[in-house]
Amino acid sequence: MKVACVGGGPAGLYLAILLKLQDPSRDVTVHERNSEGSAYGWGVTYWRGLLDRLHDHDPESARAIEQSSVRWNHGVAHVRDQVTRQPGDEGHGIGRHRLLGILAGRARSLGVRLEFESEVTAAEPPQADLVVAADGVHSVLRTHHADHFGVQLREGRNHYVWLGTSKVFDAFTFAFVETGHGWIWAYGYGCSGEHSTCVVECSPETFTGLGLDRADEGEGLALLEKLFAGILDGHPLFGRSSTGGAPWLRFRTLTNRTWHRDNLVLLGDAAHTTHYSIGAGTTLALEDAMCLAAALREHTTLPAALAAYERRRRSELLSAQSAARYSAQWYENLPRYIELPPHRMFALLGQRHSPLLPYVPPQLYYGIDKAAGRLQILRRLKHRLGPTAARALHARSTADRG
Template sequence: MKIVCIGGGVAGLYFGLLMKQHNPTHDITVVERNRAYDTFGWGVVFSDATMENMRRWDIKSADQIQQAFNHWDDIELHIKGHTIRSGGHGFVGIGRKKLLNILQARCEEVGVKLVFEQEVDSDADFPDADLIIASDGLNSKIRTKYQDTFKPDIALRPNRYIWLGTNKVYDAFNFLFEKTEHGWFQAHVYKFDEQTSTFIVECPEHVWLAHGLDKADQQQSIDFCEKLFASNLQGEKLMTNARHLRGSAWLNFQRVKCEQWSLHNGKSHVVLMGDAVHTAHFAIGSGTKLALEDAIELTAQFQALGDAPENIPEVLARYQAARAVDVLRLQNAAWNAMEWFEVCGERYCDQLAPEQFMYSMLTRSQRISHENLRLRDKGWLEGYERWFAEQAGLSTADGATPVPPMFTPLTVRDLTIKNRVMVSPMAQYSCDDGLVGDYHLVHLGSRALGGAGLVMVEMTCVSPTARITPGCPGLWNEAQRDAWKRVVNFVHQRSDAKIAVQIGHAGAKGSTRLAWEGIDKPLVEGNWPLISASPQQYLKGVSDTARAMTRADMDEVCDQFVRSARWAAEAGFDWLELHCAHGYLLSSFISPLTNQRTDEYGGSLANRLRYPLEVFAAVREVWPAHLPMSVRISAHDWVEGGITPADAVEIARAFKAAGADLVDCSSGQVSKAEKPVYGRMFQTPFADRVRNEAGIQTIAVGAISEADHVNSIIAAGRADLCAVARPHLANPAWTLTEAAKIGFTSIDWPKQYRSAKPQMESLFQREKAQAAAQTGAKG
């Protein structure tokens, strides 16, 4: 084949090298705009795993890179006068110029033709090529020419950064944080040769503008950064090796993601590679990794299918299919890390103690979890667990196994919950005329015995017409109060869990069938009238139509909430939550999707919150002052024009001012037009943002399914409680089971079940040992 690689970066050079080694008869040319052995930029970073992958494909270049690279395991944080260090992370740093020079020399050794100082504007410049590798970088001309086919999604991010170097040598990957009168700056710093370190300075756009850096030339920007980080640089200078010395050197990161990676132009097959097809933020040092692994995968596909020209279409299709999943996973992790750095100044730097800030930073991409940190640096993590336990009021004896964050207590007002696991409210549709019976006694009682710190009962309705279905529980009469009291008494007498009630009104989503008879479908008979903030049908053309509430309706419903709260206190509940989420009555006022009122209860967010806040205030007044009260909100409607996470912060601030102790951060279920993005812990970012921007404790909910999730969320300060739903449905003793899985044996079991405790713990310990042995055997 005749192959042309446009762009002499890592992707083009490494692919040319691998393919020429695979089949020396290929005619391969790499075309580069710069001069021979002349490149720009400081150091690049990739992981130990990428280095091992390279070793399998070309040991000679891998050996040369290994001789030139700098390896380190540690990450070091500098913030607020504190220095914190964690090990076991495994990075490789090498000068970009050195890396490219090694690959250029290796290409020449095996017979790849290198053409320098040639600008390529089009793939049409190579009409006789069978395959054209468009590795022409972030601003790819080839991608732009065929953008209707490649369908690039390019996101310009808000932070500004400048890529500098210094002769100060660091022995770890350093993250430096400095606060100015206008906000926070951070620097990403790592050594890449014996004399030089990369020094990337980053800040939000508004901070950059406030300091006048948009008007600064390169030298003025360098002088600013030297002064800002002077205490760390200790007299060393910062420098640039960029060619263009006029104008600002500050950049915005561009995330590139293409729907299609290749095409046939009528003569040649063209495929994008490296930054031309995908970029990943430098926060996790993955751009070089992606380029190298692109080259490896495309070569592997040619090896597998044969490298004759007629096989190119299938090779390219399989190449994209094979790479797309891994690239998307890494881009998502890089996106999480990038977003963390974009908001850390306003969300974490001032709010979190340095110890917790370090944990949050290490887990920012969500690829590194609590137990993964234990594998990387057990000593550091156990030290952090002791610190966290001390903040929760636990004493930590020297040498004793620290209490995992999920099993630390939480005190809210006068109530202390033994751990951070909450059984989420889950509708059971198993009441008769709003009355709970033996089913709820067993259902909720078994979960209270299962180790959770707090059990929250399903939405309990404030009137017969407030129900979702005829099977929903209520608190509109004394019989229901007494039935709930029986359940509450069992939980208090037979367990050390606390029990909470969630009160609400279904609004336009009421008068429907039991879930297993047709979820959200209206009753066949016996319907009751529906009310909402504005007239609406939840299911267009299917649901009954709710009418808009009048002032008299609002007063009546508010009185119903107050009555239910009083009876909840009399029933002995430890905690009360007001349901203002999921499109139910109070939620219908908050969301602009369901509130089209033109009076003082519609329009602005402040107006839309007016009635829910009135209800909250009335309930808070009658709910015992020494007991907690939370509010559940939909932090994201997942519909354009609906509630956004930024709105959720304002909603939380309003409820905090009204006396709320926590915000339970759920999302969606307001409109059937919603398009949620699911994934593990997918709603936790809402709890994180609300907690650290609104300054109120939060409950995280949504796809939290293992102890590692809970520990990571709580330890990072992303939430204060974790609500676990489906796992608790499948296993009432989920919390006890997860404690055994992670080897936390200090947790207490109900005395009737204690004989099973050592058996379960030894079973999981044996399984863990077997898995470790198998991993060792494979290694």
């Protein structure tokens, strides 16, 4: 089988690796329009579950990714002049440039052809048995067949910008700053021993009120450095490492009615996007690659493999897509939560994926969640003690109330 992956991001490179591991005789080429080493962006996040799956599929690249990642197991929230810290699951951060370098090196070692500065057009798609559109939300091949794929784009309300900083955060760090034009907030996480990623977000009213819509890059960064001085400790903010630019955007959620057409299939952000606030974009792209590779191994015909891939991934994505929608809404409705005591606000920040939270008063939801947590602890304790001891505890509690 001859395979052409259009797009040299994590999804395209990892799929190429998996296809060569399955069958070294496969002819696999990755086409990337940019030059090698010019990856944009700063760091990406992932969690232990993804790392375990990477080890299952290709231990060599997984070890290199793990060794190049930084870790944290706490979250910190700064609200005005108050700070709260909470333990959490172990998170990982790695520079996008470093991640792509690891995957490109591994792909080459397996015999994948990497063609950089290779601009693929819809008029002249690659000649291959399978063409994989892994070229992101602006996918050229998908756009050319937009009516077939049933492309839908929904733009979010808030503005955001993706930045880097030389401040190395030791925890996943949130900072909420009140201005005369409303709230602006940032979340930062380490991606190497020298840098962190810092995403800044605000409402349209705050964006224009602060003049960020009119500021040039230098003026905008200087203002943000002043606003977030409390977490930056004198360190600067940077725009994209490859272009120097720092464009403000509004997140666009992309969906497609179908993910394949003849021998063309969508992968990663070309097929779907999920709001950056759940930190799952790269994870979902890599999982797409795992699923497509498995479908090609398990099915003898290409149509059956592509149909199985789409069916399985659509089902698996439902939970993440729901979490992303509610997460974006939480930030778009920040004033609803921000006046809570910081530890309570932070607790509800962790619950922002809940479909119930938008419909329950925040203080009431916090109380219900705490009570549910205590009940769950009691249930676990009763299970460990066994039925006899549990009945004794219940009898003692009843006697005390009497």
